[in-house]
Amino acid sequence: MRSNASNGNQKHFYIATANLLNFANPNRIYYDNAPAYSNNEYEHKLHGITSLLSKAHADIIAVQEVWDSKALEALAVSLGFEPEHVLAPLASNDSASPYTQGQGAQDTPAVGIISRFEQLESSLLEDIAPKAVIDIPDIGPYRRFNRPPLLLRVNAYGQPITIVTAHLKSKRAFFLRDKDGSLLEDMDDPNVRVRAKLRSLCMRAAEAASIRMSIIERLYHTREPLILLGDMNDVTGSVTTQLMTETGEVNYDKSMRDVALFDAARIQSRYDWMRDVAYTHIYQGMPEVIDQLFVSEEFLPDSKFSLGQVERVDYFNDHLKWDYADRVIDHGIIRAKIKLND
Numbered sequence: 001m002r003s004n005a006s007n008g009n010q011k012h013f014y015i016a017t018a019n020l021l022n023f024a025n026p027n028r029i030y031y032d033n034a035p036a037y038s039n040n041e042y043e044h045k046l047h048g049i050t051s052l053l054s055k056a057h058a059d060i061i062a063v064q065e066v067w068d069s070k071a072l073e074a075l076a077v078s079l080g081f082e083p084e085h086v087l088a089p090l091a092s093n094d095s096a097s098p099y100t101q102g103q104g105a106q107d108t109p110a111v112g113i114i115s116r117f118e119q120l121e122s123s124l125l126e127d128i129a130p131k132a133v134i135d136i137p138d139i140g141p142y143r144r145f146n147r148p149p150l151l152l153r154v155n156a157y158g159q160p161i162t163i164v165t166a167h168l169k170s171k172r173a174f175f176l177r178d179k180d181g182s183l184l185e186d187m188d189d190p191n192v193r194v195r196a197k198l199r200s201l202c203m204r205a206a207e208a209a210s211i212r213m214s215i216i217e218r219l220y221h222t223r224e225p226l227i228l229l230g231d232m233n234d235v236t237g238s239v240t241t242q243l244m245t246e247t248g249e250v251n252y253d254k255s256m257r258d259v260a261l262f263d264a265a266r267i268q269s270r271y272d273w274m275r276d277v278a279y280t281h282i283y284q285g286m287p288e289v290i291d292q293l294f295v296s297e298e299f300l301p302d303s304k305f306s307l308g309q310v311e312r313v314d315y316f317n318d319h320l321k322w323d324y325a326d327r328v329i330d331h332g333i334i335r336a337k338i339k340l341n342d
Helices: 039-054 069-078 190-219 239-245 247-251 254-258 272-276
Strands: 011-023 060-066 110-115 118-124 150-156 159-167 226-231 281-283 286-288 291-295 308-316 333-340
Touching: 011 039, 011 069, 011 159, 011 226, 011 291, 039 069, 060 069, 060 159, 060 226, 069 110, 110 150, 110 159, 159 190, 190 226, 190 239, 239 247, 239 291, 247 254, 291 333
Parallel strands: 011 060, 159 226
Antiparallel strands: 011 333, 060 110, 118 150, 150 159, 226 291, 281 286, 308 333
16 A cells, blocks of 8 residues: 655654544444435445545544444545455454454444554453443443444554544433333423433543543553544533543643643644634534544654654545535544654
8 A cells, every 4th residue: 555654764644533424334224213325325425435535645544433344444445455454343244253243333333443554452442441430310330431442553664653543422412211212301301401411421521531541551651652533522622522631731740741642733833723723523503623633742842752743734624514415424534644753
């Protein structure tokens, strides 16, 4: 596959994140209340996503809302990758999969990663860390991720880098239902609606706190870089996003650089004005950045432990201006160019 390394001795790569909006194999039901894609609809979606992602020229692509690994492999191949460059264990169509028995994702879509770099290690963050477990109103302890984050450690030009992709609980109100899926609450009651949104917030907070604890474990007193990216379902400065990154803590304690994460758009060396015109999603008519990309201290150019830097961050979001029926995905794509030191 084509390498994005510069001429000469420079080493750089592009990394992107994209929510693929229920990307599934044709003729398979993924939600009971959603029709399966016909062969033509699937091909339209595949070609549409390929067209959007091809502009990013990414070497690593974190994806969310994947139902079938075969669909993701078809996308990877159409972008110039190989099928073995795809990792999506909770959407596997391999009959030997201990997670899916080949049936793809069930009940909720999964995250995945496409990477042209050698895969050194991978794991799923399935359980909420014990110290991040909280009681969800009217439900009880929240102990497992609804959509487990995926961790992949890659070898980029001889430099190991840990990639973590996540898709946190949405802001959508979480109403109580019985085992058959029937509502147990009045959705039109404004007080019930507030409580249902509180449940979602608590779930997202527990997930964010658990991811944070996993990140601390990876970064504490190490010099190996880490990148966190994905659909965080809230803006960069939100409490839940900052739970994962703790960027602000560096202002009060410089030693926090060791375990903090930094918004790539804020530390890019070029075009930092883009951060003020960027958006990746339109929620209730308002543009916002909920798809994000964070890097560890090793990509800060002024750090004594710097191994590289974020040269630029780009947002691909023109398709969000199209009529909804014409969009193959409903999120923008964020991409960072990262240059490693010679």
